[in-house]
Amino acid sequence: MKTCARYRESIALLAAASLEARETAEVKRHLEQCPSCRAYFQETSVLCDSHTTASRQLPSEEVSPRIYARVASAIRGRDPRSMPGSGIPLWLRIASVAAVVLMIAGWFALLHRPTPPTQIAGELTPEPERKGEPDTVSANLITYRLALNRSPEALDQLLNHEAARSNFSSEPSFRITMARSSLDP
């Protein structure tokens, strides 16, 4: 069927009741004058009417209440994605929560960091001796006592440290000997 090309789409839309009002009058005038286009319109109208009729004759069913219940359950959800408008992917949320947990754990770990044992000797290293100060020996003895309280190894480490500092001169050796003897039970 040869129809007028410029009207073909408009005729189809008219048959589908989808043509704009301002074009309808012109197309109807053309249909009155063109048998070929009129036949095309009739054929397309029959097709459109078949679908319109079918849409009203589809089998009718009622939705089971369990469907609504399932929808509500899915929305109330277990699924965080099921909130309206939630466009943040689930993996991103989980990663964010995990990052926050790791940061908190790391902060706690830093707060309660154990003191390394190698620092004991340094902490307990007595002050360098100052001449004329009467409390130097007693201060050193306190330091040695503290080291012994930690462990015999700590005291040994401290004394070796002092020995290394004094280059095994007699005076420091005397102090070491005195410290050891004063600490003996």
Add this chain to the structure above:
Amino acid sequence: MSTTSNRDLLEPTASDGLDLIDRARTGDLEAFDELCRQHGDRLLCQAIALSGDSAMAEDLVQETFIAAWRGLPRFGGRCHFFTWLCSILIHRHRNSRRKKWPLPFSFLFGGEREQAENFLATVPDLSPTPGSSAEREENATRVLRSLEKLPAKQREVVYLRFYAGDSLEGIAAALDCSVGTVKSRLFHGLEKLRRMKSIAENRNL
């Protein structure tokens, strides 16, 4: 000459419930549940006609409602709510078919034209057929199924025009395209259906 407005005939009896939609957008589950109940039965009819299977149709309806909940912020109200639901439904149906049949029928069996001819040879005449309501329902379902031979984009537009009953502007809003695009797809879809019907009728003569 058909002058009856299909949109008037298919206008839902209940209003679209714009207040319900607005409340549902804010997370009001009761409002959304009410919306579902307003449109559920009509939607199920469409789903059964599209899928041909009650169980699958129920799944489609369920998936459609859940997808509608998630996409509510994107519904701008420029089309009927039911049209928007149908656009989601037909997408879900297409995806479910794609999972079942990863290759197009024409590729598997060859001769898309011949298959269309054979299929449409069974499409009944448009004139009101006497007989039981079951026969009419079956005929109506087969007419709807004839849309399966159309390309997806044309099928969506033809389906929403006649089975959701919305205007071209509403369909354009639901599918997020221009009215000109909707007109073009509607025209080409009708052309294809008309040609297939004509071929089938000529073969029967």
